[in-house]
Amino acid sequence: MEEDFKLLTKFKQGDQEAFASLVKKYKMAVFNTIYSIIGDTQEADDIAQEVFLKVYTKAGSFKRKSSFSTWLYKITVNKCIDELRKRKNKIISLETEFDEDEKLKLKDVLASKEGDITEEWEKEELEDTIQKAINSLPEKDRIILTLKEIENLSYKEISQIMKISLDKVKVWLFRARQKLKEKLLFLYPEG
Amino acid sequence: MSCMKFRILLSSYLDQEITKDEEKKLLQHLQTCPDCARELEHLEKIKRIFLLKERKEPREFFETRLFEHIKNRTKQPVWRSYFPVFRRTVVVILVLFLVIVGWVNYRKLFYPRTTEIISDLLLDEEINENFEQELLEAYYGPLG
Numbered sequence: 454m455e456e457d458f459k460l461l462t463k464f465k466q467g468d469q470e471a472f473a474s475l476v477k478k479y480k481m482a483v484f485n486t487i488y489s490i491i492g493d494t495q496e497a498d499d500i501a502q503e504v505f506l507k508v509y510t511k512a513g514s515f516k517r518k519s520s521f522s523t524w525l526y527k528i529t530v531n532k533c534i535d536e537l538r539k540r541k542n543k544i545i546s547l548e549t550e551f552d553e554d555e556k557l558k559l560k561d562v563l564a565s566k567e568g569d570i571t572e573e574w575e576k577e578e579l580e581d582t583i584q585k586a587i588n589s590l591p592e593k594d595r596i597i598l599t600l601k602e603i604e605n606l607s608y609k610e611i612s613q614i615m616k617i618s619l620d621k622v623k624v625w626l627f628r629a630r631q632k633l634k635e636k637l638l639f640l641y642p643e644g
Numbered sequence: 645m646s647c648m649k650f651r652i653l654l655s656s657y658l659d660q661e662i663t664k665d666e667e668k669k670l671l672q673h674l675q676t677c678p679d680c681a682r683e684l685e686h687l688e689k690i691k692r693i694f695l696l697k698e699r700k701e702p703r704e705f706f707e708t709r710l711f712e713h714i715k716n717r718t719k720q721p722v723w724r725s726y727f728p729v730f731r732r733t734v735v736v737i738l739v740l741f742l743v744i745v746g747w748v749n750y751r752k753l754f755y756p757r758t759t760e761i762i763s764d765l766l767l768d769e770e771i772n773e774n775f776e777q778e779l780l781e782a783y784y785g786p787l788g
């Protein structure tokens with residue numbers, strides 16, 4: 454956290470290398486958060502660029518009220534929300550239904566003790582299946598699950614990013630998991 | 645505590661965001677409630693699904709593209725690079741100009757200039773004719 458502040462201070466003083474270090478450190482986190490919420494790699498890349506552009510132009514207004522990463526995630530989530538709102542006016546369909554092959558594949562992987570897959574194409578297929586499950590959820594659930602499960606953030610960080618109480622984080626996560634469970638009912642043959 | 649509340653706790657338990665006291669109560673409940681115990685298994689499965697998800701890489705040359713993007717978006721027209729130097733002067737001149745224009749129009753509206761009144765009189769032929777007649781009567785007395 455202190456390292457981020459130091460880099461940011463250097464950047465505010467005009468050190469472009471310091472900004473490049475921050476981008477290098479956080480580009481994967483930003484990109485994967487966006488991809489998980491938006492569900493499209495090309496768009497995730499474009500939005501990630503917009504996020505860092507905003508960091509570049511608004512770094513001066515950053516106050517040390519939260520960590521740099523929390524501020525960055527806040528910008529990222531807000532950009533995603535803007536994008537999802539724009540989409541409401543367009544017809545963009547993300548795949549959300551599983552075919553039989555995908556269901557079997559996911560079942561097999563979860564049944565195996567290590568959940569180990571060696572083939573590259575199998576990894577990609579599984580990746581798409583998991584993303585389909587996330588795509589099928591409402592915006593709010595996608596965001597909270599992404600922050601917890603993909604980015605492994607604490608409840609406190611999530612509450613700061615989403616501007617909700619800790620109790621709400623608990624309840625929203627519980628509901629999001631319930632909805633995801635309903636989508637993945639084929640994994641639970643015993644009901 | 646109801647099963648519903650324990651299920652919310654289950655979700656927090658998996659994320660290790662639960663107090664010692666809550667954990668104790670939850671573990672006791674799980675020993676007596678097979679439905680909640682099965683729910684825990686289901687939630688663990690969902691958690692495993694996310695662990696299987698690999699992190700993706702953004703497209704190639706992310707930083708290069710970003711810096712190009714920043715350069716294009718933050719590029720200012722030449723006149724704007726001089727603008728900060730003259731900004732205060734420009735603002736003062738603009739405010740003075742607006743005050744003067746406002747004052748002049750205010751004066752025009754409520755206090756028309758005398759020259760304008762006279763020119764209006766001269767333009768009006770009827771008034772002009774009466775004025776001449778009145779002038780003659782003043783010299784020679786009432787006319788015919």
